[in-house]
Amino acid sequence: MNAPLGALADAIVLPQPYLLFLGDTTEPSFAKTAFGLADWAADRCVGEFGVDGCAVSTGLPRMTPAEAREAGARSLVIGVANQGGVIGERWITALVEAMEAGLDVVSGLHVRLDSIPALADAARRTGRRLIDVRSPPPGIPVGTGRKRSGKRLLTVGTDCALGKKYTALALHRAFVERGLDADFRATGQTGIMIAGGGIPMDAVVSDFEAGAAEILSPDAPADHWDVIEGQGSIFNPAYAAVSLGLLHGSQPDVFVVCHDPTRKVILGLEDFALPSVEEVVDLTIRLGGRTNPAIRCGGVSLNTSSFGAQEAEALMAAERERLNIPVADPIRGGTAFAELVDSCLA
């Protein structure tokens, strides 16, 4: 369980444990959030709940909201994307049933749950909460740049959507396995559900972006690590503002560059070449040095999911040779990943 973020950010601490809602989903790729929670927060999930037609499973026990409440669940988390942005009648019935059973409802969908009258009514009637993890908490302050106690690691990237969340989770797990005092600090919706709290950094007003990152990783004991989920890339022409505010406010001691070697252009913006890992290292040190002059690169997290084991090994070895820093794929783990962890903690 994460350390509390203080009075302000308590507003976004999610009630746990969870019941995972799978809706009537038949396609596993729509249930990524549920699988992510089952992978990374299994100890805080009592079971799963689907309605008629549901054909996917996380492997957790199936139960009704009432059974889940009995088993200790405090909220139902919508673990699936709704196709076409519309929440159907069957979902609404299920969510109302959950509230009647005493569960809050946690959502990362684009549609705000309280904009659906049947859900807003049920929430009022039952006294349960509809919690939208895409909405930042109120009262985020302007950044100050003040140096905070404790240690911080931030995952950064050559682009969006290539492993920054996964890398932060894997590093956090490795730190804990080594007996260190560490928290995973979530900055996006799935990460927030996994952590049980956090701040959706892309939804914060620009003026408060660095301030939000500051309250996300508050003062901590000197040997405590916050492992912070990165967002976007300082080279992404659409999202660099998010990335720079997060970098400045996180004041990381160490960063890990996440990269997908098959990605040649920025996702969705094909006129923009992907920056090299070296460019990201260099610019991150330059910009991050503003709030932490001691910032350093811990290594590279290489997403080798498109490659076979041998190819992946060769690719990582070549990158290690070329860059002269640890290179690992957290999904493959092994000695390479242990070396990356060593380097981050050095």
Place this chain on the structure above:
Amino acid sequence: MNAPLGALADAIVLPQPYLLFLGDTTEPSFAKTAFGLADWAADRCVGEFGVDGCAVSTGLPRMTPAEAREAGARSLVIGVANQGGVIGERWITALVEAMEAGLDVVSGLHVRLDSIPALADAARRTGRRLIDVRSPPPGIPVGTGRKRSGKRLLTVGTDCALGKKYTALALHRAFVERGLDADFRATGQTGIMIAGGGIPMDAVVSDFEAGAAEILSPDAPADHWDVIEGQGSIFNPAYAAVSLGLLHGSQPDVFVVCHDPTRKVILGLEDFALPSVEEVVDLTIRLGGRTNPAIRCGGVSLNTSSFGAQEAEALMAAERERLNIPVADPIRGGTAFAELVDSCLA
């Protein structure tokens, strides 16, 4: 009058001409917005309006809201700060009178006018609008980085509050005086009132920061200039996210660095040294090059308001010598400023 920003940003075009509201202000420094409007948008201000106790004047003719409406005014602009954040009874009576006379009310105050019941009621009753220039328009898209036609100049800074708005206004005026087709693009509340439209960049959600800057300076004829008001500084640990999103989305061909030689530390963050002009030039080219590889520095706008004429001249000459680029104080104008304009247009 500025060129339209297209359907989206039409939402923030302010009804002009204005009647300037001075409230019951006795202290000129609280009426900076009114003075700014009288200086830079005198042709779009029909007069000024104060209530009992008002002891400041912009020099514009005093008139009642009804007289102003008769003279063509379409909105009353609150040109003064309200002390302590409270809007008193006398102000409310005056603003209601303005709406009854047929004027919309434009405000840059922190308090939202529609949160004051008497004003919200009067707006409903009279059919007039309460326009808050601190609120960005709805529907701002994510940035694309797509190269737009026309030319763009952005003022950047070593810090906040040292002349970026003034410099952009002065350069825009100089461009127009030279017969060029140019628009001033406003990014802060006073600038928006002067321009009659714009986007309050610091209030935009981070994910859309670059996208907001993109719609602020849309495609234009090849020889058209948008002169864009800068915000913050990429070296400011609180506000760099705003500055980088604005830089990426503006894709400027030319930037001018605004600097106050008496400022040694970041305003309000005294542990942070002010960056040098050279550092700002270098990092702006590096970051801005991502969306416009041809970006270049046009020169330096030096705020010499703390110095006598001779000292200011010597200071500018020394900086010119040291940096080998044009250095001018737009408030002092003269040959130095003409050279800065030449350099921007070169």
